[in-house]
Amino acid sequence: MTTATTPIRVLIGKVGLDGHDRGVKLVARALRDSGVEVIYTGLHQTPEQVVNIAIQEDVNAIGLSIHSGAHTSLFPRVLELLKTHHAEDIAVFGGGIIPSDDVGPLMETGVRALFPPGTSMSRIVEFVKGLPR
Amino acid sequence: MSGSNPLTVPECPTIPSLLKEVRTGNMRAISRAISLLETNGPERKALLEGVEPFSGHAPIIGITGYPGAGKSTVIDQLITAYRSQGKKVGVLAVDISSSLTGGAILGDRIRMQHHSLDERVYIRSMGTRGHRGGLSMATRDAIHVLDAAGYDVVLVETIGMGQEEGEIARIAQTVVDVVAPGLGDDVQAMKAGILEVAHIVVVNKADHAGAHETLQSLREWVPEVLLATATTGEGIPSLVEAITRHQQSLEVEAPISG
Structure with missing residues (x-):
């Protein structure tokens, strides 16, 4: 096997307290079907856990689903921890219930993409496949 | 975002500096090294030459068994047990990659x-990436990295597709087969395959019906069979003891053979 066939690795999981995992599982499966290695963490992760796992798994990106309303604190915390670990090259994206007013400020803190409900899977897959390796 | 786009210029340390960081136990360096070994690129040779002299200390324990038998939960409990002994624990968990897309x-x-x-536990998931035999091509290389990075014990979880998992026997010193009750009679146990190479068999889910019957039928075929309920931790101390006994028996044998 050569470098050219090396799959992209992406951590997919849920941070915070809500248990709505149907969407995130669909995303995980769509990414798998497009050739991505998905490290699936499951529910109720803390930002600290997510960042530790991302580093141990050497992922290209972290995709987080949040339906609890805590996105304005959870995303910045993940980005801050990545910085602490000198791992800012790991891209962070997300989905779930994120009011449009919050999207701009979150993108400014360094979130790469936010996919609202109704986003087509192909858009998410395209984003992930387009990440620099 | 920082001025120089950190994504297009990923951290790219030289192999000697990466190796130095691996030896100090830096998790990011360990992760990078394993990724480089997984891509099987031009750096592989230099990396392996850098870690192999410092490898060979950690016991390698293979955990195999059918999907759903409880391999990961047994490993979870083994991590807890080894951490309570003060050991640094490395885990390599292999899952199957899609033969159609390469995804996993x-x-x-x-x-x-x-x-x-x-901070004293490192867990890495690996896709098989087309490799057969229950592990990935780079699993053995990754063991060397963790060993050289100072992990006191390395646990390797196979994909668990059953009878074609012999490769773990060539990589691990002690192979533990996790089985669940109700997955076939003793004729299954007679077939060639993982039971031939397992040193210890754990009948997990001991609280389920048929566990004792499974234990009895396996005892005819395997020297060491134990009952456990990994979700509660019951039976795990006996498993840790059995692993230690097996490791000690290897130490006794080693001077004679070598």
């Missing part, structure tokens, strides 16, 4: 998640 869902660590904040 690597989900073994879900069962081990309360160790994800422990």
